Every structure is written in C-alpha cells, then in structure tokens.
Amino acid sequence: MNTEGFLERLRRHPSYRGEIVHVERLPARPARYGRRKETLHPALEQALAEQGITRLYCHQAEALHLVREGKHVVVTTPTASGKTLCYNLPVLDTLLQDPKARALYLFPTKALAQDQLRVLEELTSLFPSPIRFGCYDGDTPQEMRARLRRRGQILLTNPDMLHLGILPNHTHWSHFLSSLRFVVLDEAHIYRGIFGSHVAGVLRRLRRLCRLYGSEPTFIATSATMANPAEHVGTLTGLPVAVVEKDGAPSGSRDFVLWNPPLLSEATGERRSSAAEEAFLVAELVSCGIRTLAFARARVVAELVLRMAREALSRTHPEVAERIRAYRAGYLPEERRAIERGLFRGELIGVTATNALELGIDVGDLDATVLGGYPGSIASTWQQAG
Template identity: 50%
Template sequence: MRADLSPASGRAAADHDRGMRLLRGVLAGVAAGEEPLTHVTELPERPAAVVDWPDWTPEPVRAAFAARGVRLPWSHQVEAAEHAHAGRSTVIATGTASGKSLAYQLPVLSALTADRRATALYLSPTKALGADQLRALRELDLPDLRPAAYDGDTPLAERDWVRAHSRWVFTNPDMLHRGVLPAHDRWSMFFRRLRYVVVDECHSYRGVFGSHVALLLRRLRRVCRRYGSDPVFVLASATVSDPAGSATRLSGVDCAAVDQDGSPRGARTVALWEPPLLDDVTGDNGAPVRRSAGAESARVLADLVIGGARTLAFTRSRVGAELTSLGAKRILAEVDADLPDQIAAYRAGYLPEERRELEAALGDGRLLGVASTNALELGVDIAGLDAVIVAGYPGTLASFWQQAGRAGRAGDGSLVVFIARDDPLDTYLVHHPSAILDKPVETTVTDPGNPYVLAPQLVCAAAELPLTPACLPDFGGDTARAVLDDLVAEGSLRKRPGGWYWTQRDRPHGAVDIRGSGGEQIALVEADSGRMLGTVNQGNACSTVHPGAVYLHQGSSYVVDDLDLDAGLAMVHTETPDWTTSPREEVDISILDTESRTVFPAQGGGAVEVCLGNVAVTSQVVGYLRKLPSGQVLDQIPLDLPEHTLHTRAVWYTITEDLLTGQGLDRANLKRSRIPGALHAAEHAAIGLLPLFATCDRWDIGGVSTALHPETTHPTVFVHDGHPGGAGFADRAHTALTAWLTATRKAIAACECPEGCPSCVQSPKCGNGNNPLDKQGAIAVLTTVLNTLRR
C-alpha cells in the first residue's frame, strides 16, 4: 500500500503498525508551520519460505546451525548452496538480513568438514565486515576449521601461523593484492587445496575499485591454476539489477543467480523528509538555505530515542556521524540527564575493540541510538532495530536499500526515514518518490579493460607469474596485448619468447592503490608532533590540502601550512577557525577522440550534437575563498600551484548558438550574455542528477561548460568521469541521456527558489564559486535540447 501523508493527517492516521506509530511520534515534534514530510510508503510484510536441509549436509554442520537457533534454512539459502555444492559458481542477491551468510557457509563448511585438507578464502570490502563474519563462524564451534583473519590488523607474529594452519582465511582485496598474491609460493599448500572463494557484499565493488578487484580476482584464479586448483566462487550481494551479469564480470567466471528471497520481513514504513528552509539565512548569491540533513537527523534521532526505539542514523561522512551524535545528545540532555549516554557515534578510525563494543551495545539495547557512516551498512549483524535514518542519498539505490534494510531485522515492523540534503538529487528524490521506491536497483559498473587499471594489474600479474599468451583472454585479449606492448615500450616489462616478465627486484604491488587511481598518495603530517593523520590522492591534493585549506579529520580541524607535491607531504597544524575554505579552480577540456557522434537537426535550422569519447581535463587551483558559516565570503587568496591533467571519459552535447538566442518554436530566447550562466547551471544540475542513472556519487564525476569550445565551435556542456581512464559513468550517462536530462530539467523547474540554490543548480564542488549561474536559462537550454532530441 502507498499513501501520501501530511503531518496533520499522519498524526490522525490509524495506529495500525509499529512503523507508523514511530513516525507519528517523530511528527509530533515538528514545529508549527513546518511540513517536512513529502511522502510515505508502507511495504508489506513477507512470510518465510522454509525448506529442508540438503541431504549432503554433514550432521555436525546441521547440529552447529541448530545450536545457533537455525532449525531449518530458507529457500534461497539452499538454492545457492546447491549450486555451490555442485561446483557451479553462484551469486546470491537477496535483501539485507536475508541470511546470505548461511548460503555460503553451508557448502563451504560441508566441504571443509568432509575433507580435512580442503581450504576456503573469504573476501570482504571492509575489515569490520570480515571480523563480524569470522566471529559468527567461530560461534558455530565446528572442530578443525581453524578460521583466521589475515589483514592489516593481523600481528606479524600470527601471519605465519595463518598461512601454515588456517583452513578458512578471512581477508580483503587490499591484503590479497599486497600480502598474499605477491607471496603466493608461501601460500602454495593453501592454494593447492582451495575449494571455495567467497566474495561478500560484491555490489560494493564498482567503478575504479571494482575494476581493480575484477582483475585481482583474475590474478587469483591464475595463481590457483598454477597450484592445480579451480575454486568455486560464491558471491553475496544486496539486491542488484542483473546479478548474474555483474557477478560474472567481477569474478571472470560464469555465475548462476539466486534472487528470490525466502526470508521473512516485517512491515516497513518508509518516509521521505525534506528539512525546512531557515528563516533570515541566505547562501551564495542570496540563495535560500535549508536546515542541514545532519541537524535534522539529530532531532529525529533524539525523538526516536525518547520513544524507546533502537535507531541507526546513517550519515555521509565521519564528521557528520560525530556531529549528528553530539546534536542528538544535546537535545536529549534537555529531556533526561541519563538519555545522552544511550547515543554514540560509529565510524572508521575507531579501534576494533571500540567498534565491537558499540555493535554489541546497540544489538543488546544498551545503546538506543547510533550515528554511523556506511561502516555499518555492509553486513555487520545488528539485529532488532526499530528505525533507520538515512541522512542524504548514499549514492546508489543498492546502498539505500542496504541501509534501510537494517531496520526490522527481527521481522518486526519498522520505520525508515530518508532525510534529503540540500542537493539537486536529494531534492528530486523526495519530490519524485517513484524514482527511489519503484525503480529497480542499479547494475554495478566495472570496466576491467580501462588501461589505467589494466596496466598496473598486468604488471603485478607478471611479477607473480610470467604472463603468457594463454593468460591474455582472462585479462581482455587484444586490449591486454596492446597494453602489454606499451608496458614493454616504457620498460616496465620485458618481452621474451615465452611471454612477458617483470625484471625488477622490488615487487610493484605496493605502488598500486586498488581503491584509487594507482597514483602516489600525499601524506598529511601534523607539524608539531610528526604524527601522520592520513593520506589523500595526489590528484585531489591541490583542491583539498592546498596551503591555507581547512581540513577535517576524525572530527578535528586542521589548517594546512605547506603542500610539497614532490615529497608527497602536506604539513598541518591544529586549528579551529571561524571560516571554511573553498578552492577556486580553472578548468580546460580537450577532446582526444570521439567514439560516438549523433546529430539531431532542429526544426527551422540549427542542431544538437551528442558525443561520447576520451578527453583530457586540465585543471589548476588558482586560489581559495574563506567563508563564514553564513556563506559570507571574507576574502579570496591566490595560490601558485601546478596544473593537473586527467585523461578520462566524457559525454558532451553541443547546441548551435541560433538555438539558444533565437525566438520561436524550440528556441531558448537567451541573450548572448546569459549563455555562460545557463550552460553552467545546466551542467551543475546534470552532475547532481547523474547518480540516479549511473552507479556513482557526484564526487566521482566532474563537468565543464563553455559558451564556445574551440574544438566543437559551439556552446558545449561536458560531463566527465573523475578517474583516469574513466569508470563507466560517462558511458552510462550517454546511454540514458534523454531520461537523465529530462529529470535534470524537471528538478530545476520544480525548485521553488527564484534564482538558483543548492537544491537545484548550485554545486558544493564548483571551482568558480557558483558564478555565473542562470537557473531560468538552464531550463530554457534543457528544454531546447530535449525537444530537439525527441524530434
């Protein structure tokens, strides 16, 4: 059932389930005159589909599950286990809390029990998830498994024991890349006996990271073949579109999909929420400003805790988690001095024992509310939650439903509140509920053929075992051969009659960052103490840690004193100034090659041209603004920093000037002076809405608009991937161009602001300080483009 619910009607609605009761309690705290609720959906409960254990299940395994309260499995668990037991690689793509762990534990534990020499490998995207799954496996208390973690937290003294004795190793792609495959000869017995490889939360492997992991898994399979094994892959994922195709691209082996969920689910109320506008507060160019999603989340979290509801609030950043927790504590302190102790923050950067204690405290009710980054999104077993707050769209529908699925894990009724940030995509979603509630989740985007990913991966593969022509089909065939020729030409590899060889003494793995572009990292160091705070990618250093930049790390504020790109160092000192900093950037874009060009003639002359291809984006940070929290600019400070060039993928459209300046049917009727602002606003809004059509975040992409591009010779808008070689996002945008630009135009036109605001055309990452921007001009441009495309 679906129902639109205003605050007033929400308070009067029938008190028919727990989710709605919780929502009514939250709405009771809304100030008079505010109407933040834009839509409510009720998702019905789903009964369980229980089946018998497979007849091949060893009795000790069956008894171990029964001792943990699992009397009989659900249908999808057995379906996936049957595939794996029969030697077929499979992906189980069912919802959060659907018991995917048992689906892969059952065949793996059966194999390890039946064959005391067999081994298994488990991969997770985060150490926290791996630790949680390892703890659950140990609680089954089966003999002679010797499961163990092998990751960055494993003491050096224990690593030799894990290699020699563990039969089920829990690690992550980073450690597999840097610590296991480079030393595969020391793991020879483990690989020789390897029966299963489990890849958990595989939907999180997307973009450049996913492309690296796809090639990493091909390297793993090659090493396994070297020792005579051919393991079955079992992948687990939140519900994704085309799970079989996604899993096959990631693993390199054909995967059967299991996507019919047989687990029970309680009724769930999903509320879409837009924070109100702030009185007497304006932002850039006088734009209206909404209450932040973080502040609104703190209030909703406090209301739910007061009502006794176990609640998890997801935020977009570590700082956001800390601030949401602090805000809720302040509100609760005014109600009851004991209540603030029942709120905590959870994020990466805490010690493992601190995270485990927080997880246990939330699970057993000692904590009622936790504000978290997505560190609690991926599989950590938190049961019995009454409510989830999603503060800001997490970038993909898969992540949204993964976070929402944390509510009602015990089968009870629950509440999910999605609170929009002041952002074009979030604003669009809360006013177009079908885009989030009725749309199928995305297919993960990976491109193992990206030469910027493939080249370093081939170097690592050659350093592990010489590459031969027989290896190349797994790595892309002709594409891999062309990249190898380039690597030989530059001296990275040597070609011999038998194949391609790594000839250096040092292994190349340490220089390849599989979570980024493979480039060098800039270390942030506290000048007074010499303590290393963290790292940033060199490509982002000039815009994030330039001299004078305010940098937030684990809730603390620092100011950058010096940036030395050659030494890879940014020196900082502790300071909490009254202002924030925003870089000012000059960007040029040149077209390297055009793969696709389509011309759409307009009625009465002129045309729109849509293209896809490779581009070079040259950017230079030329200064920064210091701004007060109100948005007032204090000053602009110049900088002398080098240019940075990014070779990547882009989609772009051109529109002849007569279509923009002309009057009449399908003409924008703009003065020439308005064209730059109109194109700039259209570009910003398009970037903001692209995550709805491609599996990306707005920080994964960039854009350039110009009233006259020297190569196209027309007004042009580019949207490009933010990663070397591209990550598949521009290609997705090209495929969905009409739907994407339609949603963009609709989002701008629906915004109530008069001249443009963060909810429609302003961007938090604009290198030109959101100037110039012409909201009405953007609507005119997009209307003209869409009318021409549709004709």
C-alpha cells in the same frame, strides 16, 4: 511504539512544520522454504538444529544445490535474508568432510569481517572438532598471521590484503592455494567503478596462482538486490555465474518516511541543515527507546550529528545521552569492536555512522534507521534501510 504513534508524536512537536512529506508501507511477507536435495555432515546438521534451523529458505537450498554441482553462484537477496548460510553451509560441510580443504572469504570492510567471524564462531563452537579460521588484515598480529598461513582452514580478509599481503608472497601460501576450494565475495555490489576494476584484476591474479598450484576454487558471491548480478559478478571474476534471486526469508512490515527539512527562506529556497534534522530525529527516536542507526555521508557529519543529538538528549533525557556513539573509519580497531559489540548486545541505543557500518553487519534487534540524504545508489539505500 509503532510507526504511526511516533509520527504523531513528531507532528505534535512545537517545531514541526510539515516535514513529513510521504509515508510508504511495505507489507509483511511469510517465509518460503526450499527442499534440500543434499544431506549435510551430521555435525553441521546438529549445529544448525541447536540454533533452531531445521529448514532452509528457498534461496539457501538453491544456492547449496548449485554449489554442490560445481557452479559459481551469486546470491542477490535483501539484507537480513540469511545470505551468510548460502556460503557457510557448503564451505563448512566440505571442511568437515575434508579437513585439508581451504576457503577464502573476502569482505570489503574490517567491520563486516569481524561480524562474520563472530557468526562462524557461534556455529562452529557446536562442532565436535574445531574448524581453524581467523581474520587476516592490517589489525592481525604477526604471530597470528603466521599461524593462519600455516594452519587456517578459512581465511577472512579483504581485497587490499589479498593484493598486498598474500599474492606477492604466494610461495609462502602455496599449501593454502593448492588446497583452495572456495572463494567467497561478500557484498559484491560494492566492487564497482575503478575500485571494482582493481578487484577484478586481483581476482584474476588469484585464479592464475590457483591454477599454478593445481586448484580451481568455486566462487560464491553475495550481493544486495541489483539489476544485473550475473553480468556484474561475471565481469568481476571472469567466470560464468548462476544467479539466485528468489528470496525465501520472511520479512516484517516496514515503513519508509520521507522527511524534508523546513524552508528557512522562501526567496532563496534555503532549507534547514540536514545534519540538524538528522540529529533531531535521532534524539527523538532514542528518547522513545527506539534502537536507531543513523547514516551520514561523511565522517565529520556523523560526529556532528552525534554531538547535536547528545546535546538535545542531555536537556530532556540525560540518562540515555551517553548510550549513543559515532562509528566511522579511522577509529582504533578496539574502539570499533567495542561499538559493534555494544550495538549488538543492546548496550547502545543509537549509533551515528558512515557507510563503514552499512554492509550487512548483524546489529541485533534494530527498530529504525535514519538516512541523511540519498546514499548514492538504490543498492546502498536498501542496505542502509535494511
């Protein structure tokens, strides 16, 4: 079902009161490829070819070239534009050339780290010799932590773990720090305000310890579209950075529909609950077989939207009522991983989530997103809509 067909279905609904106040269509955009100035390790070239990647988008080729020149880089292109390759290519190429080299990947959430772990597993599984990597966070068993510290070539972690678990124990990490060639900051736009100032301090401590152990890593940051990427990442890292912002990835057409809850009282201006409206839209989308991700501003709202949507579906489409789940911080690690897998594999047709599921996670084929209110920034709006 296309957008216009679904909107017409909503307009014919008995409860419709003119809630659709605006529709904006963004046209499709073709791919723009770049010329690669560098060759990659044959094993990496072969792995990319087996995944159907024979050419790089212009922003991927530009980022690879700048990193090869030793420059610190921030890539600021939209969601689903292939930013992951902008850092995986130079990192994996270096590790294949020099197995003693090390890389540190910093993600703001555990869910994003797990998603990128899966991406690395798929790409490196095609290599003739294995690359050693893993997640190092609060969910990592102690024996795995020791193994990653001794032998890990790529460490996927978060700023909190870097601050609490790695830097205070730097003498145990001396081998890793002395061989550190790359530091990746994924979703760098998240590090703003007080949180950003703390992360900036942690990164300066990391750079100071790297100098102590004789390394000067290259920083590669990715970010959602933002107005001042060079200033932001430069302040965050204390380093001058080159900006890659010309997006070469293709994009299908997208429709933004603004839905205003109906008035309950003309006198007071009170409107129907936004959570109730979001639950109604989720139920309607899911009942049409449209894979949907709905965002709520708080954990309790995400659970409330799930409950109301399930109640509505149990009356009209009971066969799909149990194929929607909630996702938020506070779930056990195994619960979060199961929901992420279910969404990626298509076992779930709908998820109501907080911004814990916002940050660039690959959820497979997704048809619609529902934003329950303004997320707080333009960058977050594009992230959730993307």
